[in-house]
Amino acid sequence: MQQRTLRRIRRDRPVDYFYSLKNNCHVWVESTLELDFLYWLEFDERVSAYTTQPESADTPAGRYTPDVLVELQNGSSIYFDPHPYKYVHSKTFINKFTEKARYIERLTGRPVRIVTEKDLNPITIGNFKTLYPYLRTEPSEVHKLLPLGNSFPTTFGDLRKQAESIGIRPFVPFALLAHSHIGFDNTVKLSDSTQLRN
Structure with missing residues (x-):
């Protein structure tokens, strides 16, 4: 060829x-x-x-x-x-x-x-398009929210609030999902009510 x-x-x-x-x-x-x-x-x-x-x-x-x-x-x-x-x-x-x-x-x-x-599930593709820019984030920045211990948030909105409360920049929760450090059902549109999996 x-x-x-x-x-x-x-x-x-x-x-x-x-x-x-x-x-x-x-x-x-x-x-x-x-x-x-x-x-x-x-x-x-x-x-x-x-x-x-x-x-x-x-x-x-x-x-x-x-x-x-x-x-x-x-x-x-x-x-x-x-x-x-x-x-x-x-x-x-x-x-x-x-x-x-x-x-x-x-x-x-x-x-x-x-x-x-x-x-190609259109909702999954939409989630990928939302998270794609956050794949650029360096892992050293992504790991700032990982040691959550027993206080692991149940929803994406909770994760964002927790990040804000400890001074973590707003992009980090998105980067955690983009890099699969925290899981979620990507067949459902990502929103603050999205359930998270540790």
Whole structure:
């Protein structure tokens, strides 16, 4: 496979940048669905790194560029292609995609998987977007609220109040959640009433 050169920007398929903290660089994004998937990857602890539009190959079914190459902590890697759910069930799409995916897997040894909006909980993605800026925070700052002992707060609002009462800066409670030092149900919209797990 060869390195991918991005085509000119088209109105119907905008190309944009996203700054990946996991990769410490800007990456290309071609759709809002792909962007949502990248937020998911930033918070997935199984993922060590990823590359967007990594390489292209000429397959029997035409030229093909997988959207995202994901490298996992266990040393394996997988190609992912975000596609709107309404398109992935047409016979034409399935036939072309299957032929291209099989060719790429034979060529690289990496499987190709489809991701749709049905795979990405919109509330979870919203929480990730809220917490993403706090992934930049250094762990030394994040740990200031960890020794909570028996006074562990039950809600996010309680955690924020406790932080304020001892002079901790307002971003630290968000950073604790972003770095998974304190858990919560990320399928429910993050708010002051969100229940926390120690």
